[in-house]
Amino acid sequence: MCGGFSCSKNALAALNILYILVSFILIGVAAYAKAMAVVTSLALVGGIIACGVFLLLIAIIGLIGAIKHHQVLLFFYMLILFLLFLVQFAISCACLAVNESQQQQIAQAAWKIAEDDLKMKIQELFECCGFDTSSQALPANDSMSHPDCLKIKGCVSSGASEFCCNLVNGSKDSCPVEPCFNNLRNDIQTAFKISGGIGLFFSFTEILGVWLTVRYRNQRDPKSSASAFL
Numbered sequence: 169m170c171g172g173f174s175c176s177k178n179a180l181a182a183l184n185i186l187y188i189l190v191s192f193i194l195i196g197v198a199a200y201a202k203a204m205a206v207v208t209s210l211a212l213v214g215g216i217i218a219c220g221v222f223l224l225l226i227a228i229i230g231l232i233g234a235i236k237h238h239q240v241l242l243f244f245y246m247l248i249l250f251l252l253f254l255v256q257f258a259i260s261c262a263c264l265a266v267n268e269s270q271q272q273q274i275a276q277a278a279w280k281i282a283e284d285d286l287k288m289k290i291q292e293l294f295e296c297c298g299f300d301t302s303s304q305a306l307p308a309n310d311s312m313s314h315p316d317c318l319k320i321k322g323c324v325s326s327g328a329s330e331f332c333c334n335l336v337n338g339s340k341d342s343c344p345v346e347p348c349f350n351n352l353r354n355d356i357q358t359a360f361k362i363s364g365g366i367g368l369f370f371s372f373t374e375i376l377g378v379w380l381t382v383r384y385r386n387q388r389d390p391k392s393s394a395s396a397f398l
Contacts, residue, residue, distance in 0.1 A: 176384040180234040183377050187227035190370075194220030226252070230377065237389055246381040253374040256367050263364030271356050275299075275349055280312060288315040295321050296348035320345055 198216035226248055233241035266274070279287070279299045291297055297317035317323050323344060 173384075173387045173390055176380060176387060177234055177237070180377070180380045180384055181231055183373065183380065184227045184231040184234060186373075187223055188231070191220045191224035191227060194223065230381070233381075234384065237384070239385060242381050242385050246378050246385070249374050249381070250378045253371050253378065256374065257371040260364045260367030260371055263360045263367065266360050268353070268357070271353070271360065272349060275352065275356055276312070279348075284315045290348055290352075291315065291317060291320055294348055294351040295345060296351045297323070297345045298347050300347045300349050314348075317345070 195217050198220065226245065229241055230245040230249070232238065233245050276299060282290075291314065297320055298314040299312060
């Protein structure tokens with residue numbers, strides 16, 4: 169019957185097979201994004217691949233423990249999964265609770281450490297210039313400054329001067345394109361909601377895995393003797 173030894177074993181094995189598939193998706197997507205130059209940050213790609221490898225290792229431990237009913241493997245699997253649940257649940261709730269002001273602070277911090285090549289790609293992709301209106305009046309050596317905006321479609325179509333959207337270099341005209349945060353605001357908010365929602369969903373699958381593991385560890389294999397269980 170469902171709820172017995174075989175049911176718990178199959179459910180735990182199926183859950184870990186799902187984790188293995190998700191880990192391969194994470195690794196594959198990160199590798200594809202890097203190969204196609206969708207994501208240029210090695211740190212970001214490495215982080216995603218590391219998460220995929222870590223999830224893969226945990227899932228393999230859980231799968232072997234489920235198949236062999238190995239008490240030690242199941243104990244460490246349960247412990248790691250519970251700690252992972254606590255961290256992921258907290259981060260997911262934080263993502264869902266971030267307000268617009270906090271989102272701007274996070275985006276501003278990311279803009280400060282971004283290289284000019286990355287800033288230029290953002291400006292070209294979202295047809296924007298600078299992080300906000302105040303950054304357009306900053307010198308080039310400032311961390312909040314922005315690369316040249318002459319190739320941005322708005323500057324080209326408006327026939328702006330060679331100092332388009334760069335008040336420091338002598339532009340007296342208002343910038344014909346929006347600051348990048350104005351164009352990114354909705355995308356950032358959506359990204360936080362999606363990340364928080366997906367993280368919250370998987371955190372509940374992790375607590376389900378912990379519950380299944382606790383239940384499964386305390387069940388006796390009907391094919392083994394009672395003394396083996398003790």
